[in-house]
Amino acid sequence: MSPVLLAIISVTAIGLICAVVLAVASHFMGVPVNxxxxxxxxxxxxxxxxxxxxxxxxxxxxxxxxxxxxxxxxxxxxxxxxxxxxxxxxGVESEDVIEQVAFVHCAGDCYNHKQKHIYEGISSCRAAQMLYGGKGMCSHGCLGLGDCASVCPQDAICIENGIAHVDTRKCVGCGLCAKACPNHIIELFPDVTRVVVTCSNREKGASVRKKCSAGCIGCGLCARNCPQGAVSVVNNLAVIDYEKCIGCGVCREKCPTHAIRFADFSGRHRF
Amino acid sequence: METFKLMLKIIMTSVLVNNYVLSKFLGICPFLGVSKKLDQASGMGIAVIFVMLLATAATWPIQTYLLDPNGLGYLQTIVFILVIAALVQFVEIVLKKYIPSLHASLGVYLPLITTNCAVLGVTINNITDGYNFLESMVSSLGCGLGFLLAMVIFAGVRERMEEALPPKAFRGVPITLAAASIVSLAFYGFGGIVTSIFGE
Known part of the structure; x- marks a missing residue:
């Protein structure tokens, strides 16, 4: 037999043996992919x-x-x-997704919120918060340096008058901003929410008043006037139970500091 | 005693002096690609040891009992590539079926080293060095260990390098290659160590 033929035959034979072994192995031992x-x-x-x-x-x-x-x-x-x-x-019944949008629980913009020092450090909320809890007098509010905006994949957050605002039309409800906020004041709401509390300060009313004119002072007017009993004041901060809330807006009218507002969730989700 | 000494000599030689990555420059792509993190590097190293042993166990008999008697020694490279590739695929299937936990930890690396040049290099060098079966296996183990050592050392170097700030033009691949060459240079210090310990 010529050397060329021998070489061709032997390599083909080895290749065939390998192929058969692999084929058999994958047939008998293969793990079915789901x-x-x-x-x-x-x-x-x-x-x-x-x-x-x-x-x-x-x-x-x-x-x-x-x-x-x-x-x-x-x-x-x-x-x-x-x-x-x-x-x-x-093969199951589909359920509607209740879209979520992020909301910043703070209305302490530069008109409402008093400053206690001037911060000239790294432009990051997390860094600013470590220095005496931020430049504002209220250490519960928005720090306004945009850690949330920088993690937002949709570019939906802008800093306006010193606090973060979420563009509800762009927000997809991923919740990355809520994780990024060092004060944990961003919360995800179902898109159907009607009223929201725009403050996160749990200090006593008099103390809040000194720091910010838009803060919840825990007076309880909202809780007393809610026809559904959906609002309560917990730790000097109004909390709305959205299971009961019908969105009538009485709490919003009664609030002396306008710390309860109609939610502006009129984005793409509703229409 | 004499055999044991020989085995130790083969291992020492292949780990330190003739390190496949750092002296023979084989298997550079996993060396640079998977050495960013220590756990990945060691996983890759262990997978390489595993595959080198398997490949030698399969190719040595093929060379000795099939190719050489028929005068087909020149088909070595192509046959070895074929056999090693099929073998690694086969092992992957078996592992996936019977030892899923091992597959989960080694599985990612196995296809990467299917036809790795270090694996092919070990099997071919075992033949050219005239080793018998046992010596070939020990030599493969040594080469695998050498690869693991190189990976682990270089992963350590790279983790330190992540924190350093080289000039902008050197960042990324250039500084990695420079560091690899320095590590390789360090391994040249082992030249002659084996003959000093064991004699000629």
């Missing part, structure tokens, strides 16, 4: 924001495919369209 998981992962937006409570989109897809009873409407950025697609893949 098709549902792949299909669900296709539906998800892939932003890996973590708003669903799982480790990114892959984690959510895996959990949905493998465990029973996980809600299909947890993907906030994907909204109804994604929830519906996932429900189709899993």
């Amino acid at each position: 098709e549902k998981e792949v299909a669900i992962r296709e539906c998800l937006p892939g932003a890996n924001c973590g708003a669903c409570g799982f480790t990114g989109c892959d984690g959510y897809a895996k959990a949905l495919a493998e465990k029973e009873g996980i809600k299909t409407n947890l993907c906030v950025p994907g909204a109804d369209a994604v929830a519906k697609k996932i429900a189709d893949v899993l």
Whole structure:
């Protein structure tokens, strides 16, 4: 046999043996990939924001495919369209996503809020907060240096008159800003919320008055006048129970410092 | 005693003197690619040891009992690549099925080193050095350990480098390559250590 032929035959033979072994092995020992998981992962937006409570989109897809009873409407950025697609893949009833928007619990802008020192350090809320709790007299409020704005993937937060404002039309409710805020004054609200408390100060009324003219002084007028009993004052701060609230706005009218306002959640979600 | 001494000599030689990464410059791409974090680097190193041992166990008999008697020694490279690639794929399937925990920790690295030049280099050098089967296995173990050592050392260097501030033009790959060459230079200090310990 010529050397060329021998070489060709032997390499082909070895290749064939390897191929057969691999084919047999993958047939008998292959672990089936969960098709549902792949299909669900296709539906998800892939932003890996973590708003669903799982480790990114892959984690959510895996959990949905493998465990029973996980809600299909947890993907906030994907909204109804994604929830519906996932429900189709899993063959269950789809539920509407209640869109969430971030809201800053502070109205202490430069007109309302008194300053105690001038801060000229690193332009970061976290750094400013470490220096005597920030430049403002109130150490519970918005520091206005935009840590939330810098983490916002949607560019939905702007700093206006010294405090952060969320553009509810752009906000997708991922909650990154809430994690970034060193004073923890950003909270996610369901898009249907009507009234919100715009203060986070839990000090006594007289102390709040000295620091900020827009703060909640814990007078309790809102709680006494609410027809549904939805408002209560906890630790000198008004708290609204949104299970009971009907959005009538009486608390807003009665509040002497205008620390309860109508929520401006009139973004894309409602229409 | 004589065999033990020989084995120790082979291991010492392949870990310190003829280190595959730092002296022979084989397996540079995982060395630069996966050495950013210590845990990844050690995972990769352990996977390489595993694959080198397997590859040698498969290729040495093929060379000795199949290629050499038929005068096909020149097909070494292509056959070895074929066999190693198939073998690693096979091992990955088996691991995935029967030992998922090991697959979870090594799985990411296995496809990366399927046809890694260090693995191919070890198997071919074992043949050219004229080692018998046992010596080849010991030599592969030594080379794998050498790779692990190089990875771990370099991961340490890189973690320190992350905190340093080199001039802008040197940041990233250039400073990494410069550091790799300095680590390699340090390993040249081991030249002659084996002959001084064990004699010729």
